[in-house]
Amino acid sequence: MAVHKKEAFTQKEQDLAAFAKAIAHPARIAILKVLAQRNECICGEIVEILPLAQSTVSQHLKELKNAGLVDGTIDGPRSCYCINWNAFEKFNTAFNTLFTSLKTKNEKACC
Amino acid sequence: MAVHKKEAFTQKEQDLAAFAKAIAHPARIAILKVLAQRNECICGEIVEILPLAQSTVSQHLKELKNAGLVDGTIDGPRSCYCINWNAFEKFNTAFNTLFTSLKTKNEKACC
């Protein structure tokens, strides 16, 4: 591949793609569900619920955090993760904007 | 990795993740925009618009097609692609359902 062409696209396209990538794995969707379900910020409970190793869950959490969808603070021996609702809302809006803008252009089937 | 654990999650989670993966690349988002803009089903016009080689665009189109977001028919020497609005609507709904279901659980910040 050698060169990535992501930078050749608009910032909006890149941002939206990055968000989509963050939720482009069933494990991460499942993690978000668990985080939303528990009001308390949880951590290793996810490991018990998901069929994944602790290190793998930690990695998925890191990616969600990098994408900004999840906030995390370290509380001594245990950490605390929770959904960043602001970022989530922002991306939800961005998605709906894409969907809507695509649809308003044209909705006729042609193939 | 050796083993993929996708199958360990619910079908809904897998489907949504697959859709997210399809739009998890700025080039594919850009392709969808082009497809939506032109009422006519186009093909190699995308190659001229995007800064990507013909084979790369073809590959991205294939992935969008595999995800069901795009329909394609071969019309002689030129092919014809267009957005599958039904599938698109379906996934848009699935997304909003996820967003909503997460939010109704709880929207308090905790970290």
Add this chain to the structure above:
DNA sequence: TTCCTTAATCGTATATTTGCGATATAATAT
């Protein structure tokens, strides 16, 4: 038929993702 155009596919190189075990880290409990 032979050439041209269009697009799919093949082969290849490289980058990224996914997953796990093992190890490191850091606060708490004993």
Add this chain to the structure above:
DNA sequence: ATATTATATCGCAAATATACGATTAAGGAA
């Protein structure tokens, strides 16, 4: 001080994704 507990991180292996040039295939034009 040492052990325990919870997480992050490292190192590794395998699978996927990204990108491109070259080739193939197939209809249309000469």
